[in-house]
Amino acid sequence: MTTKLIVHLRAHRTQAKLTQAELADLVGVSRKTINTIENGVFTPSTTLALTLADQLGCSVHDLFALPQ
Amino acid sequence: MPANPISRARLFGSIATVVTTLTAIIMASLSVGPSGLIWAGVIATVALGYALWSFILHVRHPKAADAAWDEQNTIAHRDSLIFGFWAVLWVFIAFLGLSVTGHMDPAVAFYWLGPVLGAVPPAHYVVSVLRGRAE
Numbered sequence: 001m002t003t004k005l006i007v008h009l010r011a012h013r014t015q016a017k018l019t020q021a022e023l024a025d026l027v028g029v030s031r032k033t034i035n036t037i038e039n040g041v042f043t044p045s046t047t048l049a050l051t052l053a054d055q056l057g058c059s060v061h062d063l064f065a066l067p068q
Numbered sequence: 069m070p071a072n073p074i075s076r077a078r079l080f081g082s083i084a085t086v087v088t089t090l091t092a093i094i095m096a097s098l099s100v101g102p103s104g105l106i107w108a109g110v111i112a113t114v115a116l117g118y119a120l121w122s123f124i125l126h127v128r129h130p131k132a133a134d135a136a137w138d139e140q141n142t143i144a145h146r147d148s149l150i151f152g153f154w155a156v157l158w159v160f161i162a163f164l165g166l167s168v169t170g171h172m173d174p175a176v177a178f179y180w181l182g183p184v185l186g187a188v189p190p191a192h193y194v195v196s197v198l199r200g201r202a203e
Contacts, residue, residue: 028131030070032075032200
């Protein structure tokens with residue numbers, strides 16, 4: 001299945017007043033990975049999605065959604 | 069350019085390996101410059117220098133190393149190794165055909181499989197970086 005995710009990571013990151021590099025540092029990935037997730041190029045693993053949600057104080061469903 | 073020192077070393081090390089190997093292949097095919105044995109030494113020096121440099125950086129910057137080998141970069145690296153495997157397989161078949169038909173010395177064919185094996189995965193990785201699929 002190659003359904004493209006709808007990604008709200010950028011909105012939540014900017015709401016948390018974090019740069020891509022700062023969020024990358026918090027979750028232990030490269031800045032490029034945050035960038036590609038935000039642009040829908042890279043789909044993160046469940047572990048990374050949960051870590052991102054945890055750091056941003058929201059749920060995974062707030063960050064990612066399936067197209068209706 | 070990546071801010072992460074490990075990613076930066078990986079990118080420059082990969083570029084250096086690819087450029088050196090391509091230069092060696094072009095020079096050797098044109099019969100210009102040093103012998104293949106010297107080129108083998110040059111390629112090995114570049115590759116081992118990169119490996120040593122990378123090892124030192126991994127020891128000095130463990131947190132940066134974790135970020136540099138995050139899931140996206142690990143996937144890009146794995147894809148490079150898979151591409152390298154298929155490239156070597158196809159080059160081996162091509163060289164086998166050339167050797168069997170007498171167009172290539174088997175010793176030379178065997179010799180050049182080494183650089184292909186070593187240079188194709190970093191070449192693929194550099195392309196992944198340029199395409200924005202890795203750092």
